[in-house]
Amino acid sequence: MEKDSKIYIAGHTGMVGSSIVRQLELEGYSNLVRRTSQELDLTSQQAVSAFFQEEKPEFVFLAAAKVGGIEANNTYRAQFLYENLMIQNNVIHQSYVHGVKKLMFLASSCIYPKLSPQPIKESYLLSGKLESTNEPYAIAKIAGVKLCENYNCQYGCNFISVMPTNLYGPNDNYDLETAHVLPALLRKFHEAKIQFDRTGQSEPVELWGTGAPLREFLHVDDLAKACFYLMKTYQGNTSVNIGTGQDISIKELAETIRKIVGFKGKLIWNEDKPDGTPRKLLDVSLVHSLGWKHQIELLEGIAEVYKNKFKNQDA
Numbered sequence: 001m002e003k004d005s006k007i008y009i010a011g012h013t014g015m016v017g018s019s020i021v022r023q024l025e026l027e028g029y030s031n032l033v034r035r036t037s038q039e040l041d042l043t044s045q046q047a048v049s050a051f052f053q054e055e056k057p058e059f060v061f062l063a064a065a066k067v068g069g070i071e072a073n074n075t076y077r078a079q080f081l082y083e084n085l086m087i088q089n090n091v092i093h094q095s096y097v098h099g100v101k102k103l104m105f106l107a108s109s110c111i112y113p114k115l116s117p118q119p120i121k122e123s124y125l126l127s128g129k130l131e132s133t134n135e136p137y138a139i140a141k142i143a144g145v146k147l148c149e150n151y152n153c154q155y156g157c158n159f160i161s162v163m164p165t166n167l168y169g170p171n172d173n174y175d176l177e178t179a180h181v182l183p184a185l186l187r188k189f190h191e192a193k194i195q196f197d198r199t200g201q202s203e204p205v206e207l208w209g210t211g212a213p214l215r216e217f218l219h220v221d222d223l224a225k226a227c228f229y230l231m232k233t234y235q236g237n238t239s240v241n242i243g244t245g246q247d248i249s250i251k252e253l254a255e256t257i258r259k260i261v262g263f264k265g266k267l268i269w270n271e272d273k274p275d276g277t278p279r280k281l282l283d284v285s286l287v288h289s290l291g292w293k294h295q296i297e298l299l300e301g302i303a304e305v306y307k308n309k310f311k312n313q314d315a
């Protein structure tokens, strides 16, 4: 990838795509191609074919997808399967047809089997049953990984894929109906703090489950650095795990966020609600051996996100 290479970032308005754009610009890449979903609906085969014909990008980061938390995944099951399959099929196939030199597909750690041994190695993909709430999303993403692998095998393409863990950072989704756990906690605590500061009291913040499950979180700017690094240095059919290799309980995460936000009211755990998978931690030895390691520690990352997103704002 040269400084003047033409690079298409599919999904550049999203949390991951926008971070990849910032990273590329920081590294001096300026020949970047971007389209919003309004300008180019990636589920349309015809539109994507015309776009590749016109733009002929040399490199592609495929970070466009229908993404959401448990609730959204479970409610919009057909859309998660259909839209993600269509987006991937179109972008990956047209990248092959138009001779893209290299493509990176953004998969996700939620596509590993529900009861994977921990930490999760790349080789555990397709070794067991999926979590039912996000099965449609996972099936689509697995198809994307397999498309890359098999276009490499049959057509000699250079398409790679990565498996990021749970992400947080600038441009995250704070809509409580569709958000992932970390941004949802930030918003809930922030809104409760505003109420507490104004009135001296607030409704308790209610969180689901026992808080016992263990999860891993990576700042999206660290992910973008990894994507850039692997795009330049890695070639192969193994979809590379990207994470910190460290996990934290949801209870500890909630307490950390409560402290960062400065909420002094009550926090209750609704233990009638399900906990979900007890632990989800990636084995990151492959990406470490390839020469990348995360730099932003969780406390520092969350504090920065909170400051930039919420501080001095009334939610």
Ligand SMILES: NC(=O)c1ccc[n+]([C@@H]2O[C@H](COP(=O)([O-])OP(=O)(O)OC[C@H]3O[C@@H](n4cnc5c(N)ncnc54)[C@H](OP(=O)(O)O)[C@@H]3O)[C@@H](O)[C@H]2O)c1
Residues within 6 Å of the ligand: 010, 011, 012, 013, 014, 015, 016, 017, 035, 036, 037, 038, 040, 041, 042, 043, 062, 063, 064, 065, 066, 067, 083, 087, 106, 107, 108, 109, 163, 164, 165, 166, 167, 168, 171, 173, 180
């Ligand atoms: N967020 C996480 O924690 C996480 C963790 C692991 C992996 N990932 C992976 O990273 C990738 C990006 O996730 P994200 O968190 O950045 O998602 P996001 O913030 O929701 O962004 C999604 C992007 O996809 C675009 N998009 C969606 N449907 C489209 C369509 N039909 N046509 C064109 N563009 C479309 C959106 O464009 P518009 O804004 O223009 O509509 C937006 O730019 C996904 O593949 C996801 O699986 C995310």
